[in-house]
Amino acid sequence: MAAWRRRSHSPASRPFIWMMLAITGYALVAAFEAGAIGLPSKIFWSKLEYVGSGSVILWFLVFAIHFALQKQWLTTKKFVVLAVMPIANALLVATNEWHHLVWTGFSLLPETSNVVVYEHGPGFFWIMVWVYTYVLLGVILLAKAALRPGLLYQRQATMVLMGAIVPLLGGSAYMFDLTPPGLNVTPMSFMVTGVIYYASLLHYRLLDLVPVARDTLIETMHDGVLVVDARLRLVDINPAAQQLLGISTLSIGTSIETILARSQELLAGISLQTGKTLIRLNAEPAQYLEVQTTPLHNHWWQMTGHLLIVRDVTQRQQTEVELRQMNHQLQEQLRQIEGLQIQLREQAMRDRLTGLYNRRYFEESLSRELARAGRAGHPVALILMDLDYFKRINDTFGHLAGDRVLQSFADLLAYSSRSSDIACRYGGEEFVLTLPGMTLEAACQRAEQIRQGFAATQVWVGDNLIQTTLSAGVGTFPADGKTGEQLLQVIDAALYQAKARGRNCIQAVCQN
Numbered sequence: 001m002a003a004w005r006r007r008s009h010s011p012a013s014r015p016f017i018w019m020m021l022a023i024t025g026y027a028l029v030a031a032f033e034a035g036a037i038g039l040p041s042k043i044f045w046s047k048l049e050y051v052g053s054g055s056v057i058l059w060f061l062v063f064a065i066h067f068a069l070q071k072q073w074l075t076t077k078k079f080v081v082l083a084v085m086p087i088a089n090a091l092l093v094a095t096n097e098w099h100h101l102v103w104t105g106f107s108l109l110p111e112t113s114n115v116v117v118y119e120h121g122p123g124f125f126w127i128m129v130w131v132y133t134y135v136l137l138g139v140i141l142l143a144k145a146a147l148r149p150g151l152l153y154q155r156q157a158t159m160v161l162m163g164a165i166v167p168l169l170g171g172s173a174y175m176f177d178l179t180p181p182g183l184n185v186t187p188m189s190f191m192v193t194g195v196i197y198y199a200s201l202l203h204y205r206l207l208d209l210v211p212v213a214r215d216t217l218i219e220t221m222h223d224g225v226l227v228v229d230a231r232l233r234l235v236d237i238n239p240a241a242q243q244l245l246g247i248s249t250l251s252i253g254t255s256i257e258t259i260l261a262r263s264q265e266l267l268a269g270i271s272l273q274t275g276k277t278l279i280r281l282n283a284e285p286a287q288y289l290e291v292q293t294t295p296l297h298n299h300w301w302q303m304t305g306h307l308l309i310v311r312d313v314t315q316r317q318q319t320e321v322e323l324r325q326m327n328h329q330l331q332e333q334l335r336q337i338e339g340l341q342i343q344l345r346e347q348a349m350r351d352r353l354t355g356l357y358n359r360r361y362f363e364e365s366l367s368r369e370l371a372r373a374g375r376a377g378h379p380v381a382l383i384l385m386d387l388d389y390f391k392r393i394n395d396t397f398g399h400l401a402g403d404r405v406l407q408s409f410a411d412l413l414a415y416s417s418r419s420s421d422i423a424c425r426y427g428g429e430e431f432v433l434t435l436p437g438m439t440l441e442a443a444c445q446r447a448e449q450i451r452q453g454f455a456a457t458q459v460w461v462g463d464n465l466i467q468t469t470l471s472a473g474v475g476t477f478p479a480d481g482k483t484g485e486q487l488l489q490v491i492d493a494a495l496y497q498a499k500a501r502g503r504n505c506i507q508a509v510c511q512n
Contacts, residue, residue: 015066019059026052039106042116050093050127054086057134064138086134089127102127224310227296230303232256244289244310278313288317351425353403354410362424362432366484369422369436370477380477381435381443384491385450388469388503390429401461402429405468408459416450440476440508447472447506455504469504471495480509 029052033045061082096102101123106116224241228234233255237247245260281287292309349361357365366382373380387409394402406429413423413431422434433450435443451470459466473494481487490509498507 015059015063019056019063022052022055022059026056039116043103043106046118047090047093047096051090053131054090057131057138058083058086061134061138064141082134085130089130092123092127096123099123222312224308226256226308226310227305228256228308229305235305241308241310244312278317286314287312288314351410354406354425356410356414356431357422357424359424359426362422362426362434363484365422366434369434370484370487373436373477378437379439379479381438381440381446381474382476382487382491383433383435383443383447383450383472383474384426384488384495385431385433385447385470385472386495386499387429388471388499390468393466393468397461397464397466401459401464401466404461405459405466408457409454409470412453412457413450416446416453438476440474440479443474443476444506444508447474451504451506471498471503472506473498473509474506475509 026049029045029048033042033049036042036045062079093102101121103118103124104121105119221238222240224244225236225238226234226241226245227236241247275293277291277293279289279291281289290311290313292311294307294309295303296305296307297303349357351358369380387405390402390405393405406425409431410423410425413433417423417433418435420436424432424434426432433446435446438446451472455467455469457467473491473496475481475487475491475494477484477487480490494507494509498505501507
């Protein structure tokens with residue numbers, strides 16, 4: 001019943017059920033043979049025993065093939081071929097009266113009339129050769145399965161192998177006359193097999209999906225899987241872990257320190273603390289392994305070992321390094337672009353020759369300063385300056401000399417300005433100075449200082465000394481104009497008045 005409930009869990013469950021049914025039938029027929037009275041009855045039940053034993057070895061081999069996960073090999077055609085010899089042997093026994101190849105004679109023991117000694121002919125040994133062939137093939141498959149990785153799978157295969165060896169030993173003892181005459185212990189040995197298989201079903205989850213799923217998932221996954229017990233001994237490992245950790249031979253039961261002794265980086269990097277650890281192997285090119293550790297507990301929540309998942313994250317690390325490098329490059333390019341943008345803004349706002357703000361910036365800043373002053377109720381003074389007889393300088397000394405004069409005045413204007421003042425080249429030889437928060441009287445004083453300073457400035461161009469003067473018009477917001485355009489108009493008129501007065505002087509808007 002335990003095997004029947006698991007019939008859909010594993011491909012090996014159905015042949016296992018048929019094998020156990022065959023064993024039951026064989027043992028039942030053997031019991032009838034032992035209890036039968038009279039030689040004809042015993043011969044009849046003995047013939048049926050060979051039908052049972054043939055069925056047992058057939059289904060045992062089929063079960064071993066399925067259990068060893070080689071079901072794809074067992075096609076319907078091959079199953080029929082495997083069934084040929086057990087059927088032929090059963091027919092050979094059934095027709096013994098015609099050829100006497102299996103039993104050449106029968107004799108009763110003198111102590112009792114119920115025990116028959118069968119005298120075996122060559123046909124019996126022929127049958128035994130095939131019995132051992134089928135059983136040994138199954139045993140080899142189970143032994144190979146027991147050597148595969150996976151502690152649970154190894155224990156299942158070992159239990160199945162033990163259950164197969166017990167009746168094999170019992171049959172060998174009977175065939176080689178190691179038992180009392182007439183006593184065949186093979187049917188009784190199958191009782192031991194049944195107990196072993198029942199224990200496997202209950203305690204080692206025989207015929208469950210665990211081995212199949214384990215081989216399908218663990219053995220074929222790209223991540224490495226290791227299981228170590230509480231004493232740090234290797235319990236299980238998949239091929240991916242062997243490849244990633246450089247383990248050439250399977251070392252189940254060996255301590256993890258011994259296995260990783262050749263790689264100090266791995267030995268130092270693998271931590272049994274819960275979480276992830278990044279390990280860099282000192283190789284060219286560098287290899288990075290990520291080890292995720294998970295503790296394992298039993299039903300009583302006692303620590304029984306650790307599960308280690310090993311992943312090759314070299315590509316991910318290289319990608320992260322490349323992304324960081326690209327991010328650094330992008331940030332550097334962004335800083336360069338921001339610097340270029342600042343330069344472009346400065347170039348768009350600055351006069352190339354003098355380095356002062358240009359007329360466009362002046363017009364934008366004047367509107368902003370007037371709006372701010374209007375909200376705060378503060379005045380804004382404006383000085384419009386024009387260099388006297390500048391055309392004569394260009395005509396006499398050349399445009400290079402005129403540029404030198406403009407640059408000298410720009411330097412003087414920048415030096416004489418506060419941080420809040422805005423000095424601009426208005427156009428040609430005209431300059432304008434915006435003075436936020438300054439009264440008309442203070443603006444006139446500033447203009448006079450600039451005029452005197454420039455009159456004393458000497459500009460040498462080669463051997464030529466150039467000195468000139470300036471004229472200026474001064475006005476304030478809001479007294480002389482409510483808008484920037486109005487203020488510029490009245491200051492421009494004041495500038496012309498200064499030139500009309502003979503140049504080299506300051507003219508305020510309010511002066512007559």
